[in-house]
Amino acid sequence: MASRVLSQEIEPGFHLLRVDDVDVEYFEGIWSIPEKVTYNAYLLVGDGGAVLFDGWKGIYADDLIEVIRGIVDLKDITHVIVHHAEPDHSGSLSKVLEANGFRAEVVAHPMAKPMIEAFYRIAPRFRLVKDGEELALAGEKIKIIYTPWLHWPETIMSYLPDRRALITCDAFGGYSTPRAIFDDDEGVVKEYLPSVRKYVANIIGFYRQHITRNIEKIQSLNLSIGILAPAHGLIWRRNPQLIIDYYRSLAEGRPDGNKILIISGSMYRLLEKAAAIAADEVERLGGRAIFYRFNDSSQPPFSEILSDAMDSRAIIIAATTYEAGVYPPLEHLVDLISRKIPQKPVLVIGSYGWGPAAARKISEKLASAGFKIIDKIEFQGSASEEDIRRIREGVKMLLESS
Ligand SMILES: Cc1cc2nc3c(=O)[nH]c(=O)nc-3n(C[C@H](O)[C@H](O)[C@H](O)COP(=O)(O)O)c2cc1C
Ligand SMILES: [Fe+2]
Ligand SMILES: [Fe+2]
Structure with a gap:
């Protein structure tokens, strides 16, 4: 061109x-x-x-x-x-x-x-x-x-x-x-x-x-x-x-209406189902959900996600555990958010196969950057009925706190 x-x-x-x-x-x-x-x-x-x-x-x-x-x-x-x-x-x-x-x-x-x-x-x-x-x-x-x-x-x-x-x-x-x-x-x-x-x-x-x-x-x-x-x-x-x-x-991080950013990183989409439930709950409670998913068919650009993070009212991050750490694209993204984006409330959802790490590491990273962690919900594999109840409750608290 x-x-x-x-x-x-x-x-x-x-x-x-x-x-x-x-x-x-x-x-x-x-x-x-x-x-x-x-x-x-x-x-x-x-x-x-x-x-x-x-x-x-x-x-x-x-x-x-x-x-x-x-x-x-x-x-x-x-x-x-x-x-x-x-x-x-x-x-x-x-x-x-x-x-x-x-x-x-x-x-x-x-x-x-x-x-x-x-x-x-x-x-x-x-x-x-x-x-x-x-x-x-x-x-x-x-x-x-x-x-x-x-x-x-x-x-x-x-x-x-x-x-x-x-x-x-x-x-x-x-x-x-x-x-x-x-x-x-x-x-x-x-x-x-x-x-x-x-x-x-x-x-x-x-x-x-x-x-x-x-x-x-x-x-x-x-x-x-x-x-x-x-x-x-x-x-x-x-x-x-x-x-x-x-x-x-x-x-100054002034939010654009009731925009809630949801980011999910899931290899086999077990966790993504839980993130989708959170997104639905956001909409049900009157928020505007912007949902980005990293999975086997999609890698949304970091440039766009940061842009939506800038003026969202709050963020939901769902990431699975990978080699005793955070699923790498989300580890990178959380690092970028912690440095570039004005502090705001965050709900963290994590999953694992044998030893949890992702949710804790994300929460620690964002808390140390001044973000308010509303809840950290973590489960093995896919979300149980009880996990889903906690996710819905977490979304409600997130919307109330932001
Ligand atoms: C390459 C790879 C690395 C993984 N590393 C870990 C790990 O270090 N610790 C752990 O508990 N689970 C680990 N897991 C298991 C995933 O966290 C677990 O299967 C999770 O449920 C995947 O969620 P998803 O289906 O939403 O991708 C790993 C899985 C893969 C494929
Ligand atoms: Fe320039
Ligand atoms: Fe420049």
Whole structure:
């Protein structure tokens, strides 16, 4: 499949350079994203030169250069602002600088310098910036805001007061290749938000306290934001506050209605029958059950399960015992949930053949991460009538406690 390149002057002198990465299967080499992702760079063209904000993944470097060439001479770029050194945005940097004859200064946080030098084995001229620093580039004021851990420790944002534009890099971004550039159409936004949730759960979930902290920091600066321009997905100009509020609600673990996530890992589906009973009970008691099963015919993507975990009210985990531990896909999943997902009540169901382990290990892992374990129900083989009664009771307690 060929990638799709979009270049648009979104305001006089301010260009979006977007590529839809339809080649990617696993973001960061991990997260399954059939919906794909965009990389958004921005180009400011003004008096005395041009400023490039971020870039694209390395494989698209030549495409980026071609797009820039359609707007300005590469040699006219005086500065490249690297908001974040992760190669989905900085991968094109070497080639861009080469095409520019290494005339441009790389504007970045001090922590980004050794990363860029080590990633690409280049030694460009750097202009290292501090939080709150104001630059005058391409005839415009650019205020640097340090926003650590969104998504790495070196991440900065740029605010262009004359345009009321905040360029936010990973923060306020999402997966998918939206069919529009802006948030103007409510239908497009509605379609896009699940991909934002999935992106946050997969990529920034581990740093969720920093989402809240940085939003508060941005708010304390009283910036007037007319355009919010992230490095992935839609640009926000109709309602930038919507994406800020959505990020905050995800980071704080605000549930989406009565959604209850049920995850089952079962080799021969004895345990899955018990998990299905729990799912039915959730629905019977008025919850909305989202049921993922690992079994001999299905391996749902971790990326999707984490996305649903993010804004579920509570979680039910059913896992069988495997080699004196947890059935491996669920062991991995529980580990991811313990790190990336806001704490919430959990009901654990486990099974075993000769020596129980799964339920205890899952409960210990999640309890130590601050999750509230409502009950731990464990049985040999398949659930007895008494086990089923306890499962129903557990579901009731779970719904009451969440
Ligand atoms: C590869 C494999 C490893 C297993 N390891 C253990 C184990 O270490 N301890 C245990 O008690 N049962 C173990 N079992 C047995 C399962 O936990 C038991 O059969 C369980 O009922 C399987 O549930 P399921 O039919 O829902 O997959 C193992 C089974 C398999 C196939
Ligand atoms: Fe990143
Ligand atoms: Fe990114």
